[in-house]
Amino acid sequence: MNEQIKLPVTRNGKATFNLIIDTAINVFYERGYHSTTIKDITNAAGIGAGTFYLYFKNKLVLYKYILNRFQHDIRKTIAERVSKVEGRFNKEKEGIKTFIQYAVDNPHSYNIIWESLYIDKQLFIDYYTSFAKRYELGLKQSIDSGEMYDVDTELVSYILMGVSNFIGLKILLDLGNDNKDISQIVDKVMAIIQTGIFK
Template sequence: MTEGQAIADKTPRTERGRRTLRKLLEAAAQEFGTRGYHDAAITGITARAGVALGSFYTYFESKEAVFRALVKDMSHAVRSHVAEAVKDAPDRLTAERTGLAAFIAFTRKHPELYRIIEEAQFVAEDVYRQHYLTFVDGYRRNLSAARGRGEISEGPDELRAWMLIGMSVFLGMRYGIWEQDLSPDEVADETIRFISEGLAVR
């Protein structure tokens, strides 16, 4: 049985099942985010979720399986949060500014995100890569569309996507996780000025 078949077999078919799965994923985020992958325990996840140990195995084969599912879930949650924030942006630069502010705000509410994603490169490297590659693919398509509308200058879309994501990752770590001495809007405003004008003296 492939991983995809296993996931399909364990996909909840009832609303109650979906609620239980959600509780397990939220509990896993707390357990892995607090204790790290190696010290985290399935019993810790079920205790946090308030469900029986047997319920865990209804949805996941192992600790690694729930961790992999959690990374995918958190990756989707971040992308959905940012996409919702920028959906009404009138142009690409406004979308960049709004999206960065939304991302930093998200990291402040979900500080476990960074620890879990970073640990994924050692526990589930393929899922770790997919997290960033999926972001890059969306960014690349959005930049290409913005160029087509004449909103941004000509340039290599994929390279630019990695640049923008790199800034977001480290700005989120510094101003979302480590210290919060500037608001998400202040960080986003200064970042968009840098993106628009660069370092050159004008």
């Protein structure tokens, strides 16, 4: 990776490396990044404190590694699902649905991404600006194909991210009194958005 992370070589080393990561994801989720100590992680993983430093320079390096993994995974998941659907409207809908479903299936990811705003603001900014840029590409295609009004794509990308994130947040924190039928919720959301954006 870089001089901050020492990748393991042997089978056992790889198992320990992955154990640290999987354990940290859970501990960060439960205690939050700042309240988590290295001891918290190594104790939960059942390894010695020094073993942590065999692979990671410090807690922040481990956090960044995890954040990066979730970023790639969530994008890959969305891209795959969206590519299997035809039509711009259906693609937008599938994108939002997959995003929310991913957040529900991986509640840890959602927390870790948002927490970046309070760990290293630039990480957060990079994440959302690049997510928005990717979003705009699809929106521009929708406009070109005549399925969407000629809207400000940057603004709309933030509107759609805001909607997805808050619906995801609502479901995750169990705010209000929903059932958790993602598909049904997303249908309602899209119906509300549709006429405002799509011809």
